[in-house]
Amino acid sequence: GESVGLHLPTLSVQEGDNSIINCAYSNSASDYFIWYKQESGKGPQFIIDIRSNMDKRQGQRVTVLLNKTVKHLSLQIAATQPGDSAVYFCAENGVEGTYKYIFGTGTRLKVLA
Amino acid sequence: KAGVTQTPRYLIKTRGQQVTLSCSPISGHRSVSWYQQTPGQGLQFLFEYFSETQRNKGNFPGRFSGRQFSNSRSEMNVSTLELGDSALYLCASSLAGVEQYFGPGTRLTVT
Numbered sequence: 001g002e003s004v005g006l007h008l009p010t011l012s013v014q015e016g017d018n019s020i021i022n023c024a025y026s027n028s029a030s031d032y033f034i035w036y037k038q039e040s041g042k043g044p045q046f047i048i049d050i051r052s053n054m055d056k057r058q059g060q061r062v063t064v065l066l067n068k069t070v071k072h073l074s075l076q077i078a079a080t081q082p083g084d085s086a087v088y089f090c091a092e093n094g095v096e097g098t099y100k101y102i103f104g105t106g107t108r109l110k111v112l113a
Numbered sequence: 114k115a116g117v118t119q120t121p122r123y124l125i126k127t128r129g130q131q132v133t134l135s136c137s138p139i140s141g142h143r144s145v146s147w148y149q150q151t152p153g154q155g156l157q158f159l160f161e162y163f164s165e166t167q168r169n170k171g172n173f174p175g176r177f178s179g180r181q182f183s184n185s186r187s188e189m190n191v192s193t194l195e196l197g198d199s200a201l202y203l204c205a206s207s208l209a210g211v212e213q214y215f216g217p218g219t220r221l222t223v224t
Contacts, residue, residue, distance in 0.1 A: 032211060043117075043203050043215035044156070087154065099144065099210030100169040103156035 130188030
């Protein structure tokens with residue numbers, strides 16, 4: 001997208017395959033995490049969230065995994081479709097109980113037909 | 114339900130000027146957060162307002178300010194614009210801070 005970094009890590013997947021996007025978060029005090037999708041020319045779109053008292057949460061075609069031990073989040077997209085092509089960001093709330101979100105640098109997902 | 118709206122969508126200003134951006138949250142949402150997005154720095158948190166009070170603040174200079182009105186609409190102001198303020202400014206609304214929904218952004222270009 002026009003507002004997103006030009007040198008983002010890129011994940012290319014075949015249409016129909018599963019995608020896994022990873023994110024290392026920065027603050028062990030964070031207790032709430034969100035995944036966003038940003039398409040070119042648009043604002044980020046909420047995909048799924050997870051609280052630190054969970055290690056897995058599933059949505060429609062998406063699953064978020066949280067590993068607090070290594071401060072790692074992942075977003076799994078099942079049966080990736082061309083419409084999934086976008087930049088994906090993880091965000092953490094930074095400090096327990098607050099909403100001062102810290103965003104990751106983002107990963108560009110390219111779906112190959 | 115209407116989404117988050119931001120006005121204007123595009124703006125060109127000159128160094129030294131000031132600018133005011135507007136955000137109308139989703140109906141019923143009381144929290145509004147502002148972010149700056151640039152290719153170099155990514156998405157950075159500016160501030161969050163809840164029920165007309167600034168609840169959280171990011172690490173931006175005092176030239177960046179905001180406010181929220183009783184109907185939850187919010188404005189942010191940048192004074193004495195610098196070239197580095199060129200960015201996409203995003204507003205996000207939520208009921209209380211979690212599950213934020215973003216608007217399309219205002220693209221500010223400072224010349």
